[in-house]
Amino acid sequence: MEKEIAAGKGAVRIRAMQNFHPRHFALVPAAGSGSRMGSALPKQYLPLLGRPLLFHTLSVLCQAPDIDKVFVVLSVGDAEWARHDWSELGPKLVPMFCGGPSRADSVLAGLRAIANEAEQSDWVLVHDAARPCLAPWHIDKLIRELAGEEVGGLLAVPVADTLKRADSQRHVAATVPRDSLWQAQTPQMFRYVMLRRALESAREVTDEASALEAAGLHPRLVESDATNLKVTWPLDLHLAEWILQNREENME
Ligand SMILES: Nc1ccn([C@@H]2O[C@H](COP(=O)(O)OP(=O)(O)OP(=O)(O)O)[C@@H](O)[C@H]2O)c(=O)n1
């Protein structure tokens, strides 16, 4: 049986056969420059507990039993990848030198590059290279909670702080009600065909869910926690190190 779901320009058909088991592919955009980090080396290659930050991100994805392959999108001229040994991560890992000028461009280039591999109804888990503290239980929870969903969804955390909107002088213009507000994380998990179509139509987005939303769809929010932080500023690297070092004792 196939099901028709509206997505972007027109509808897509999703296979919902009882004996059809969609595969799960991870797609890791890692072609950014890390300008907010302020280091010469792109942040995905900065050392974190003796390894490149990217190694930690890829390691948890490669070890996830439900993930069939891990595609990492590097910039076209990436000279750093070859300086490190990734062999420990095993045969699931596939580097692709096809990144674009924005995150959305890199993700779309990656989706195009795996067109021969992915079936329309396979799931793609897009995960920032810059989130090295993703844990196995984040992946398990996401996949388990979205298994019955047609559209897919994303990890996210309910907003905990009171939110202020600033005016141009950085005075408070308003307090924004935080009810129903969530902070988006990654992985963001969508069907290959829906994600690709949505991104082909909406390129000015900062995450995949926004592209699906622009197509009129409603991704599901799967509750995560603050340990899956995005390394953006120099302080975040220290936080990531602390989280990874203390994970065994404090988490799960
Ligand atoms: N052209 C781009 C820009 C970003 N990314 C990736 O998207 C993820 C999230 O982006 P962000 O944290 O903004 O990374 P950077 O763009 O590298 O950082 P900055 O915005 O500070 O320059 C990162 O893993 C980054 O490598 C990418 O693949 N291609």
Ligand SMILES: C[C@](O)(CO)[C@H](O)COP(=O)(O)O
């Ligand atoms: C996808 C993301 O990590 C969700 O929080 C975020 O939107 C990436 O944003 P960035 O500006 O590219 O860091």
